[in-house]
Amino acid sequence: MAKMILNADVKLGKISKHIYGHFAEHLGRCIYGGIWVGEDSEIPNTGGIRNDVIDALRQIQIPVLRWPGGCFADEYHWQDGIGPREQRPRMINTHWGGVVENNHFGTHEFMLLCELTGAEPYICGNVGSGTVSEMQQWIEYITFDGESPMADLRRANGRDEPWKLTYFGVGNENWGCGGHMRPEYYADLYRRYATYVRNFGGNRIYKIACGSSGGDLRWTEVLMREAGRMMNGLSLHYYTVPGTWSKKGSATEFDHREWFVTLKKALAMNDIITRHSTIMDHYDPDRRVGMIIDEWGTWYDVEPGTNPGFLYQQNTIRDALVAGITFNIFHKHCSRVHMANIAQTVNVLQSILLTEGDKLVKTPTYHVFDMYKVHQDAEAVELICESDQYQYGEESIPQVTASASQDRAGRIHISLCNLHPEHEAEVNCELRGMVAGRVEGTVLTASVMNAHNTFAQPDLVRPQTFDQALIRGQTMIVKLPPMSVVVLSLE
Numbered sequence: 086m087a088k089m090i091l092n093a094d095v096k097l098g099k100i101s102k103h104i105y106g107h108f109a110e111h112l113g114r115c116i117y118g119g120i121w122v123g124e125d126s127e128i129p130n131t132g133g134i135r136n137d138v139i140d141a142l143r144q145i146q147i148p149v150l151r152w153p154g155g156c157f158a159d160e161y162h163w164q165d166g167i168g169p170r171e172q173r174p175r176m177i178n179t180h181w182g183g184v185v186e187n188n189h190f191g192t193h194e195f196m197l198l199c200e201l202t203g204a205e206p207y208i209c210g211n212v213g214s215g216t217v218s219e220m221q222q223w224i225e226y227i228t229f230d231g232e233s234p235m236a237d238l239r240r241a242n243g244r245d246e247p248w249k250l251t252y253f254g255v256g257n258e259n260w261g262c263g264g265h266m267r268p269e270y271y272a273d274l275y276r277r278y279a280t281y282v283r284n285f286g287g288n289r290i291y292k293i294a295c296g297s298s299g300g301d302l303r304w305t306e307v308l309m310r311e312a313g314r315m316m317n318g319l320s321l322h323y324y325t326v327p328g329t330w331s332k333k334g335s336a337t338e339f340d341h342r343e344w345f346v347t348l349k350k351a352l353a354m355n356d357i358i359t360r361h362s363t364i365m366d367h368y369d370p371d372r373r374v375g376m377i378i379d380e381w382g383t384w385y386d387v388e389p390g391t392n393p394g395f396l397y398q399q400n401t402i403r404d405a406l407v408a409g410i411t412f413n414i415f416h417k418h419c420s421r422v423h424m425a426n427i428a429q430t431v432n433v434l435q436s437i438l439l440t441e442g443d444k445l446v447k448t449p450t451y452h453v454f455d456m457y458k459v460h461q462d463a464e465a466v467e468l469i470c471e472s473d474q475y476q477y478g479e480e481s482i483p484q485v486t487a488s489a490s491q492d493r494a495g496r497i498h499i500s501l502c503n504l505h506p507e508h509e510a511e512v513n514c515e516l517r518g519m520v521a522g523r524v525e526g527t528v529l530t531a532s533v534m535n536a537h538n539t540f541a542q543p544d545l546v547r548p549q550t551f552d553q554a555l556i557r558g559q560t561m562i563v564k565l566p567p568m569s570v571v572v573l574s575l576e
């Protein structure tokens with residue numbers, strides 16, 4: 086049993102739609118094959134971009150897309166990716182599989198993808214192996230509307246108008262693949278590079294400094310102290326890895342123990358955000374600087390028989406639970422977490438979409454993004470939740486997690502996750518500060534822990550109408566099936 090109190094009149098702040106953001110790197114089959122097929126492909130496309138992917142991303146109202154990496158970003162030289170495609174240099178993607186990168190997907194193609202899907206662009210610049218001038222020129226190329234060498238080059242490449250560029254990251258994981266720097270050194274570099282990330286015309290860039298990974302609090306401390314005043318956002322990466330980095334565990338072949346461990350590690354996101362937030366609060370009590378969780382999600386061993394450098398993994402109802410749990414946590418921290426980007430959009434890590442030739446599969450994680458989109462830009466509402474514990478061996482975690490928000494039309498949405506793979510959960514929710522006459526809902530669940538969608542069975546795990554919630558006066562009673570994600574709408 087879970088006891089909840091919904092205080093509909095207690096608002097906790099706006100849930101930025103950017104929390105539902107995505108990340109697409111030049112890695113494996115994410116960009117090439119997954120998003121970009123080229124104009125001459127037989128796969129239906131618009132300007133080289135797959136139509137099925139465009140439609141799927143529009144459906145979930147993708148708010149923002151981070152590109153081109155990841156580790157790839159600190160080796161990427163943007164001038165390689167402009168001009169006639171056949172003349173663009175070919176290079177080796179040393180980080181990811183050692184395959185040839187032909188640079189056919191570059192700045193113009195990325196901006197087209199954003200235009201077609203409605204996503205705001207979030208570009209990550211090269212600090213690790215790039216120069217200040219290279220970064221400065223990229224911004225000028227994209228956003229300058231006057232006469233200048235870079236704006237003229239953009240025009241020569243077929244784009245007259247500057248683009249609107251909202252988000253820019255100054256490097257990625259510069260404590261690791263982005264240069265193995267110390268925080269003191271990176272903080273100084275950030276200050277230097279960020280100086281030249283200029284606002285041209287009416288374009289205003291939200292500058293994001295590279296943040297830490299998981300528990301490295303010292304990185305956050307130094308960055309906030311030395312460079313906090315010069316940034317709009319500070320990133321944070323956290324991946325849910327059930328095993329160790331050398332043996333992470335399979336995406337589809339796992340037992341109850343691995344299920345439990347995965348969800349427990351996903352829940353750790355709450356603690357990680359809280360610890361980094363505490364440091365940020367010290368330097369930035371008004372919460373001006375956003376925490377930008379620009380890489381999160383599950384990371385398993387690659388699918389057997391696939392390139393280990395391509396990070397291709399399947400996606401089950403377990404991943405849907407990870408997504409639901411994580412969004413409930415982000416909602417709780419919405420006054421500090423301004424953006425989050427799941428890793429990654431297509432065919433890499435916790436993908437929302439998988440492709441094979443002209444076929445496309447929507448994963449269980451995709452459906453969570455679709456169900457939860459009602460929370461985008463809604464007001465978070467207080468939901469006090471006391472859940473039974475889900476016990477496994479000596480350890481336990483809450484069986485149910487939940488969050489609530491109110492949209493512009495006044496509707497309340499409650500999202501609930503039942504983490505237990507075998508037991509249903511009864512929820513008794515007192516409704517305060519509102520009068521609800523009607524409740525309807527959607528559920529995502531499965532009968533086995535590793536249920537997933539394949540190219541042969543693309544709709545095995547898909548949202549269904551939920552009719553196990555009823556309102557009795559000021560109380561709502563809900564029966565959550567085992568391993569389920571439910572979103573309710575109250576009017």
Ligand code: AHR
Pocket residue numbers: 110154155156157257258380428429434
């Ligand atoms: O998402 C895969 C990789 O994970 C990214 O390139 C890197 O930033 C992180 O370590």
